[in-house]
Amino acid sequence: MNVGEVAALAGVTVRTLHHYDRIGLLSPSGRTAAGYRRYSAADLDRLHQVLLYRELGFPLEEVATLLDDPSADPVEHLRRQHRLLRDRLDRTAAMVAAVEKEMEARQMGISLTPRERFEVFGDHDPEQYEAEVQERWGDTDAYRESSRRAAAYTKDDWVRVTAEGEDVEARMAAALQAGVAPDSPEAMDLAEEARQQISRNFYDCSPEVHAGLGRLYVEDERFTAHYERRAAGLAQWVSTAVQANAARQGA
């Protein structure tokens, strides 16, 4: 793909892509004979990461260091993005609530204190963010050592995580074939196991979130295909089990 197409797809301007190329944040992997930039699928992938981090308020230079860190695997980026997005969700919800409180107060003829009104602005990312930067980039030998170990851990973990996922899926398939109903306690327990596994290995997956994923399993054909390859009807079975489990927990 050339610049114009990429820009249209990603919702940025051509100038922005030029800029990212210039500062070395995202250089297209190839050029035509005439010097036209050619973007590969991997380039698009990186652009996606860049835009996410940018949206989250990271300066571009820091985005570059984050993405060029060889010891950071993709899952780590996703996990960080997820955490930051949830923080932002919470903050925005707090601001919405503050505006609602303000309107209500106004109607009743009550006035809020300045301190109260500014509360919602005060302290957000910078602190936690600084803390994370310190944690990640404190450049001591100890850091570099632990970083290497962390990278090693991550690889081991990856194998373990995949195996865990396989295990639960296999037991779900077995249950389906044994005629276990997807809304039975047994099925729900398996769904709960899957949920806790996600929470341990990826991000904090609430019953509500898990129910959303459950819907995905039947609505998105690629997820459906993944389950159906293992056993016919498994996608629907897992979807139902996950949602029943979420409902059981009050979601």
Added chain:
Amino acid sequence: MNVGEVAALAGVTVRTLHHYDRIGLLSPSGRTAAGYRRYSAADLDRLHQVLLYRELGFPLEEVATLLDDPSADPVEHLRRQHRLLRDRLDRTAAMVAAVEKEMEARQMGISLTPRERFEVFGDHDPEQYEAEVQERWGDTDAYRESSRRAAAYTKDDWVRVTAEGEDVEARMAAALQAGVAPDSPEAMDLAEEARQQISRNFYDCSPEVHAGLGRLYVEDERFTAHYERRAAGLAQWVSTAVQANAARQGA
């Protein structure tokens, strides 16, 4: 208050306040003999509005025109801020969901299409935002006329809205004194009336949101005082009624 105190309170730097003064966005209402800036309560109020709009991505110059528009009452600002914040909440939630989908896909060995991944960025504020600017600033005579009428409406509405609020509150107080239980259908109907009134006159107030407000009535002493001035025990009564009504509607 002088610059340093205001800056600390609002979570901005002194330089930012200097900047706002220089560009005429927020000039303190007074100065000491030595030239020190003195900020009044009204100045703090304006700063609060500025920071909210800034957070929402408005350029400072536009913030100035919005806040200096004599035909825009405070409620209109709050309503707009509420709408924009909810939009942002929705967008952030969508991004969170997208990241979750991505992780799930990755674990299953599925890859999403570029188009899909960029979907969540594509189109946000600019369009609606432009539309609103057009709507508000299309400078025709018709606009100016309707603007005047809208401003007039707003004042009439304000009287009507206050009267409506008074009416519901009075009937709630009467019900309390007549011994109506706050979780009775009659009380819940009154709560529902209050909720619909907020939705009509201020912003879309879902049962969940209303339940939140209900909690406020007993948690925040000023809201409590507002109700208690009318009748002893009314704050708790209304709070319970509102939350019971929300629960009745599945919130």
Added chain:
DNA sequence: GCTTGACCCTGACGCGACGTCAGGCTGTGC
């Protein structure tokens, strides 16, 4: 084959919203 118009390139300057000194005045606790 030639033109036309959309698309691409590389500078280079501009801008918004501050950050960051520099150099100097002010207010207060000991």
Added chain:
DNA sequence: GCACAGCCTGACGTCGCGTCAGGGTCAAGC
């Protein structure tokens, strides 16, 4: 009375692009 935190006004720097300017490229139609 003096140290030191806090305030003032320039003035220049920075980041993430927007916006020309001046010129090459490519597919389509004549």
